Amino acid sequence: MKNVIREIGFLxxxxxxxxxxxxxxxxxxxxxxxFTYLC
Structure with missing residues (x-):
């Protein structure tokens, strides 16, 4: 379960x-x- 949480956090x-x-x-x-429009 911890691995799943870690994967989700990484994503x-x-x-x-x-x-x-x-x-x-x-x-x-x-x-x-x-800038180009104004100048």
Whole structure:
């Protein structure tokens, strides 16, 4: 049972890291888009 909990925790951390990376990339892309649009 502990192994299952550990696996779920590992998957959860991985998905959180992926989501954070995706959000950071989108934010950078959005900033670049706004910057090019304004200038």
């Amino acid at each position: 959860y951390l991985n998905s959180v890291a992926l989501i954070r990376e995706f959000v950071a990339n989108s934010f950078i892309f959005l900033n670049a888009y706004i």
